[in-house]
Amino acid sequence: MSRILVFIPAYNCAPQITRVLRQLDSPEVQEVIDGVVVVDNRSPDTTRQAAAEGLAKLPLDTALLHNDDNYGLGGSHKVAINYAREQGYDFLIVLHGDDQGDIADIVPHLKASKQLDLDFFMGARFMKGSRLEGYSTLRTAANEVFNLIFSFISGRRLYDLGSGLNLFRVSAFDGDWHLKYADDLTFNYYLILGVVRRGCRLRFFPLTWREDDQVSNAKLSRMGIQLLRIILFRMYRPKAFFANDHRATARDAYPSTRVV
Template identity: 75%
Template structure:
């Protein structure tokens, strides 16, 4: 397969789930496409780091690393840490697989084996496109996501099937211009990212997946996220130039340092 693939697992207080996520990578079809695995812990207060370290030791087929963020960078900040790590270590593609075990990398593997990613810069998992399955997802959350997908599609001029699931693939070189650096470091990072991807006319594709909620504790509260999405939509719609020029981070940073634990 052309291009080195790094699986990036962002983690926060998912001690119970991250061992299951890492066990996904032990499957034979995953071993054939993955060369590295990176866990980035955003200052968890439970046993996430210890669980991740134990799970990584079982992955004898790949180069592995466990990083602990030096500050509270949020989900978006952890993405920036991983993008820098991938670039510095010579990886061509970054697969994002959230540490809370809601998605399965098995949904992406067939697309990798078929080489679909070679013609794309971003290949995004889409919970709400035809062929996807939602398990334990409420009707209200599903309806809200469909509505915002349509709104974001309308303002961006491109059909968007998901604004940011927990299973995606990025071409590392797509970030060379740093277009992502001023996007919010919190849970809204993916919403800014998808709008930026469309604006820079990057090659974007989607794939269906199975998404489940069972023992996970979501940090994305529906009401709060809805207000944040409306604010993003209003800013992007009425002041597009200022939107893409602005720094959307609460705490602007020059760097996102982390400590390597293992």
């Protein structure tokens, strides 16, 4: 029987992470998941304390990891993938710690065991059946344009380049091909292109996405420039794109310290 780990990347989200962990405190959710790991990327606020208190209330296998350096969102993914591999989990669910997504959106799919035939099951904010709450028209339009561009250059319809609720098959990362992708917020953009290139079994599912008290680290103008660079590199130098190391700092490992 497959084992599923929920990974919560956290950075400066003390007010929200308590709510995120409460999402897991229900029999319906606990029926389909086996463990929870919070990876704190050196938050200067009280995120770790709030996470530790929330994890202590859950009747699941839990862990709180503190990155030994600031690895960024992508680096925290790499920490969690390695942890899931070491602990013998088969699937990793990514649920962002800022409480924009709801794990309830994936629970029915897990109950139906849809993940068993997939390598990547990605939440999509911009497909039929999805619902956006408090999301600006400008950001929605920009995301939809980039979704279409990435779909064109990859040859596969992509409904989202990286929401905060996704499921990965842990063994899909065998060979550590993902390590060379950027450690910052652009990690998911490289990942989705790599997933398609490698012919992984990929499917999207609709979700609800909300913005209320979250503070986004993704500035629209800066992310737009970064996306354009990725697009141009992928279009005009595809072999180099998948061969190169895209990290600002190349690392042999992504060590973390277990707090709880």
